[in-house]
Amino acid sequence: MDSSRRKFLKIAGITAVAGIGAPSALNMLMKQEVQASSAGDGHGAQPAAHGGEGGHGAAPVGKRYGMVIDAVKFHENPGMAEKCIEACHSYYNVPDFGNKKDEIKWLWQVPFTNAFPGDESHYKKDDRTHAMQFMVLCNHCDNPPCVRACPTKATFKNADGMVMMDFHRCIGCRFCMAACPYGARSFNWRDPRGSKDGVPFIKKVNPEFPTRMRGVVEKCSFCDLRVKRGLIPLCVEATGDSKAMVFGDLNDPNSEISQVLKARFTIQRKPSLGTMPSVFYII
Amino acid sequence: MLEKSLKGNLGYWAWVLFLLGIIGVGVICYIVQYNYGLGATGMSRDVTWGIYISQFTFLVGVAAGGLMLVLPYYLHHYKDFARITILGEFMAIASVAMCMLFIMADLGQPMRALNVVLHPTPNSMLFYDMIVLSGYLFLNVVCGWVVLHSEYKGIKYPNWVKPFIYISIPWAVSIHTVTAFLYCGLPGRHFWLTAILAPRFLASAFAAGPCLLMVIALIMKRTTKFDIGRVAQDKLVTIIGYAALLNFFFLGCEIFVAYYSTIPGHMHTLDYLYFGLADHATGQVYNNLVPFMLSSVVMGFAGIGLIFVSRYLKSDPLLALSCLLIFVSFWIDKGLGLVLGGFVPNGLEQITEYVPTFVELGITAGVWATGFFIITVLYKIAISVKLENEKTA
Ligand code: SF4
Ligand code: SF4
Numbered sequence: 001m002d003s004s005r006r007k008f009l010k011i012a013g014i015t016a017v018a019g020i021g022a023p024s025a026l027n028m029l030m031k032q033e034v035q036a037s038s039a040g041d042g043h044g045a046q047p048a049a050h051g052g053e054g055g056h057g058a059a060p061v062g063k064r065y066g067m068v069i070d071a072v073k074f075h076e077n078p079g080m081a082e083k084c085i086e087a088c089h090s091y092y093n094v095p096d097f098g099n100k101k102d103e104i105k106w107l108w109q110v111p112f113t114n115a116f117p118g119d120e121s122h123y124k125k126d127d128r129t130h131a132m133q134f135m136v137l138c139n140h141c142d143n144p145p146c147v148r149a150c151p152t153k154a155t156f157k158n159a160d161g162m163v164m165m166d167f168h169r170c171i172g173c174r175f176c177m178a179a180c181p182y183g184a185r186s187f188n189w190r191d192p193r194g195s196k197d198g199v200p201f202i203k204k205v206n207p208e209f210p211t212r213m214r215g216v217v218e219k220c221s222f223c224d225l226r227v228k229r230g231l232i233p234l235c236v237e238a239t240g241d242s243k244a245m246v247f248g249d250l251n252d253p254n255s256e257i258s259q260v261l262k263a264r265f266t267i268q269r270k271p272s273l274g275t276m277p278s279v280f281y282i283i
Numbered sequence: 284m285l286e287k288s289l290k291g292n293l294g295y296w297a298w299v300l301f302l303l304g305i306i307g308v309g310v311i312c313y314i315v316q317y318n319y320g321l322g323a324t325g326m327s328r329d330v331t332w333g334i335y336i337s338q339f340t341f342l343v344g345v346a347a348g349g350l351m352l353v354l355p356y357y358l359h360h361y362k363d364f365a366r367i368t369i370l371g372e373f374m375a376i377a378s379v380a381m382c383m384l385f386i387m388a389d390l391g392q393p394m395r396a397l398n399v400v401l402h403p404t405p406n407s408m409l410f411y412d413m414i415v416l417s418g419y420l421f422l423n424v425v426c427g428w429v430v431l432h433s434e435y436k437g438i439k440y441p442n443w444v445k446p447f448i449y450i451s452i453p454w455a456v457s458i459h460t461v462t463a464f465l466y467c468g469l470p471g472r473h474f475w476l477t478a479i480l481a482p483r484f485l486a487s488a489f490a491a492g493p494c495l496l497m498v499i500a501l502i503m504k505r506t507t508k509f510d511i512g513r514v515a516q517d518k519l520v521t522i523i524g525y526a527a528l529l530n531f532f533f534l535g536c537e538i539f540v541a542y543y544s545t546i547p548g549h550m551h552t553l554d555y556l557y558f559g560l561a562d563h564a565t566g567q568v569y570n571n572l573v574p575f576m577l578s579s580v581v582m583g584f585a586g587i588g589l590i591f592v593s594r595y596l597k598s599d600p601l602l603a604l605s606c607l608l609i610f611v612s613f614w615i616d617k618g619l620g621l622v623l624g625g626f627v628p629n630g631l632e633q634i635t636e637y638v639p640t641f642v643e644l645g646i647t648a649g650v651w652a653t654g655f656f657i658i659t660v661l662y663k664i665a666i667s668v669k670l671e672n673e674k675t676a
């Protein structure tokens with residue numbers, strides 16, 4: 001009886017390890033190619049993945065979308081920032097739980113010290129910069145630590161360099177939230193489709209975009225689906241023709257955003273971390 | 284062999300019932316959390332990992348600490364550890380089981396946990412952590428069970444387990460190293476971003492694991508006829524003492540780097556943990572972990588001092604007390620401060636404090652009780668076999 005138990009144990013153990021190890025090893029081998037090519041994508045300057053189109057490979061091929069935010073224009077146009085946030089959060093069914101602990105946000109405003117910690121000078125503070133608020137959102141980093149950390153590829157970089165979320169694959173481990181240095185990610189601590197005292201957390205559900213289930217992470221999507229259809233992101237659209245936000249392909253030297261970046265001095269959030277953010281600020 | 288766990292005195296059954304009661308409470312709390320979502324915990328957008336992940340981190344250490352009990356016997360044929368190797372292996376089994384339960388408790392979508400296997404992602408450290416932890420569980424189950432079973436039969440363990448035993452030794456190091464890599468590879472979290480995180484984890488593990496074992500062994504010495512022996516006890520004191528000192532040496536290195544360089548990011552979390560950190564804008568000071576962290580330091584040093592005194596005086600109660608002090612000290616240091624501190628301040632230099640909820644504490648207690656339940660049953664079997672063998676021998 002005991003020897004049969006031992007045999008069972010042996011077999012059970014071996015199958016367990018084989019069960020865990022084998023498919024992953026296989027998958028790893030099969031996905032090697034994909035992994036390698038997306039690693040090549042990592043540096044906006046020479047994305048090797050789309051080499052087939054270009055031919056000579058010297059010029060950057062493939063898209064890398066980015067955004068320039070002119071904080072001065074936002075400062076001069078009070079109320080515009082709120083309009084952008086509303087445009088984003090209402091379209092994407094971002095819930096409002098009415099408390100800080102459960103908070104979910106894709107786009108919001110913070111003072112200079114919070115947007116650019118460590119970058120302020122210590123003695124002289126110019127009043128204007130410190131009175132200004134800065135729009136913050138996911139930076140769609142070119143070298144995103146959140147993607148590196150995710151154990152399921154539920155967060156991944158798409159072909160246009162946008163960092164995306166697969167809500168149906170996310171296991172809710174929140175490793176990506178620990179990994180993101182910008183606090184760009186939110187977690188559904190409770191059911192966003194619910195309500196409290198008769199007031200639903202999502203005021204008016206927009207049927208064009210799915211609501212999320214509880215237990216998954218979400219963040220700004222750079223309006224990937226709109227951009228695919230040739231439209232600009234909703235927040236950019238909400239700034240009208242103030243040019244407070246400019247969106248476009250950083251790899252295209254003739255795009256408006258490339259022109260702005262060439263002409264103006266801009267800063268990024270925490271560039272020293274090597275994440276290569278795609279969002280730039282004019283201050 | 285399993286039937287040995289079903290024979291016990293009143294005290295044994297009372298203890299088992301007590302554990303089952305706490306497990307029951309844990310299950311109820313988990314149902315509450317499962318139905319409401321992780322919002323039932325104290326975690327927030329800024330502090331995204333709480334007591335579950337910090338317990339997980341600490342317990343990986345306890346599991347790895349089993350190495351210090353196994354290595355002297357298997358690698359150096361240190362005969363005086365013959366009676367405790369099996370206890371080390373069984374402690375590792377219980378700890379890894381707790382680790383896995385804590386991970387499951389922490390997932391927002393536990394039903395999708397298998398996605399880690401279905402969509403393996405070799406660039407994620409969590410992927411490797413899953414491999415090393417399940418591997419370590421497997422190794423300890425095989426080695427522990429086969430060795431004990433051979434003893435039960437009165438024969439020497441078969442040769443085929445030897446490779447598993449030898450692999451399990453570096454494997455123990457790997458589980459805690461990979462667990463440290465979960466943290467120390469993240470840009471922007473200055474407190475974790477340090478190359479000595481893995482060594483620090485290992486040092487505290489090699490103290491905390493044997494400490495727990497020692498306390499249990501001393502309890503068993505009183506309640507059963509099982510005695511690990513003075514020589515093994517004294518040797519363990521050396522191991523615990525030096526590992527604990529090494530842990531504080533590493534902590535000292537961290538403190539030097541932060542406060543001599545005076546780089547703000549490096550000082551913030553240490554400030555928060557040991558002194559309290561003031562918010563930029565409001566000037567409000569946040570310090571809810573300070574009493575814990577300071578007592579951790581005091582208890583740790585007191586424990587190290589006392590453990591050597593206890594050996595000199597050959598006093599078991601003092602030895603138990605000092606082990607308990609060191610264990611609790613390191614539990615606070617790693618089971619609270621290390622994970623929670625990493626989130627303060629957040630990436631925008633804002634401060635949010637974390638306080639666990641009752642539901643969260645109930646689940647945590649339930650998982651610990653499950654671990655102790657596993658240890659109790661396994662140790663019961665191991666001791667029965669050992670005592671019986673000695674009687675017949
Ligand atoms: S900002 Fe954060 S979430 Fe967005 S891509 Fe960068 S690391 Fe990922
Ligand atoms: S929470 Fe979801 S997206 Fe984030 S790391 Fe875990 S599985 Fe990936």
Ligand code: SF4
Binds near residue numbers: 106234
């Ligand atoms: S780009 Fe789209 S998703 Fe992102 S903040 Fe703007 S509107 Fe929201």
